[in-house]
Amino acid sequence: MRPRLPITRRTEIWRRLASSNRDFKHDYSHRPTTYNHRLPAEGEDPHSVDTQRTPITKVSDFTSFSRLWTNISNDPLKGQSSAEFFAKFPLVTHKKLAKRTERPKKVKMLASDFIDDSLYNPNYGYFPKQAEIFQATEPFNYNELQDTDEFVINWQKQYAKYDDSSKKELQLWHTPVELFQPHYGEAIARFLLVNYKLNLYPYHDLIIYEIGGGNGTLMTNILDYIRQMQPEVYKKTRYKIIDISKNLSEKQKKQSVKHGFRKHDSKVEIINKSIFDWKEFVPEPCFIVGLEVLDNLAHDMIKYDINTGKPYQGYVVIDEEGDYHQMFSPELSADSAGFLGTRGLDFLNTPYSKMNGLNHPLNENKFSQKWKNMFIPFNNSLSTTEFIPTRLYKLFEILNEKFPEHQVILSDFDSLPNGSEGYNSPVVQTILKEKAVTTSTFMVDPGFFDIMFPTNFHIIRDLYIKMSGKLIRTSKHSEFLEQWGDIEATTTKSGENPMLTFYQNASFLYN
């Protein structure tokens, strides 16, 4: 069910009541998230009708409200049990879908595969088709700008080069690396140099792996700075970018062979692949840098049984009409089980279990959960959805297994406004006629929307420590930059410093 037409639920119900034609129609009166279809565990009776305790399989089995609703709207499963419906479709992954040129129908997949396909499918994915990272023609001279307002005006002037009408669909990203170059990259370079000199110099080379190098700006800024400040370290430096995007990898290559002082190609290697396909073992000590990469890492969808707390794995099923259904299985995927098992439940007693003011579903008031379950059709005794960072969990696994001597520095958003429904939910957004449009679910036609997740840096700090046994800390963006950035060079005449005040909803993780 694609939430694309602006038909209100009430109008649609009225239309249905008035209509005698019961042939198939896309039913815009309910959304992909209206029904929590539950799948039975192996050996469980798929035809049980106890709506509160056992898997519900037929739409008509939900509650009396749901029966009423069913009479006035299409049955999304067309009379089949959830188990029968689920079994009809083959299970695919984003890797399988990468070969397709058309958006899939008649398949089922984990929510994380749906998100990966939406963002990265080479033929219709959001990033390969639509996104470009803003790059200022010249770095801003903050000392000559009056204040933050003048910085913003100057920044907007540089948009002119993106105003080409042939690029109407283009979605422009803004990253702190680009907005505050070269100062942002230099702050990271200072952090790397101090840690390298303290722990590794002169016995080891300075080896830097950047995951997701974007336009190659961070690489240039870091290498320029090291060459200028520590020429003897520069001789021992190697910089490798691992990037999933073909276009951006080509841009990074061009950036590294620029003439004059910015030429660094003998130091640089560009590896065009996803970090999740990394196979090589890297025994040497190295630094892993990843800026603004975490927010687009796919997550999985988990709901909890409101009576037992048992987690259920979310799948997206796309039927023959191209409508989306969310279905929940008691069998967890290996990554979901790994993440949930490693995170444990202790965090529920800490203040950082709240995100954007929302309680974790296991901390929700039980009475209100049961009340909602009685009155909201199709809740099916399952909680609000939690989005869990299964790809990030995988990334930590890869870092530990393939780069055992690494130190890491990651940064991204710790909260995001205008999120879709759920706990730790993504912002699902696109630009339409120069305006940002958000939706309430990620289950929309793949490739048209960016899907960005906030990262709970406290949770991932604890996760990293449990997985690697190494210490690591987190700090707010501005704290890190106050320590490592050039504050004088980035302060405007009025004393305002945009590098410190922008991105207040971002954090760093580093060891």
Ligand SMILES: C[S@@+](CC[C@H](N)C(=O)[O-])C[C@H]1O[C@@H](n2cnc3c(N)ncnc32)[C@H](O)[C@@H]1O
């Ligand atoms: C928002 S951009 C950030 C670019 C740059 N770090 C910056 O801050 O300007 C995200 C980058 O991560 C890359 N990326 C996304 N997923 C990746 C993956 N699985 N493996 C490697 N690179 C990835 C994208 O191609 C892009 O270069």
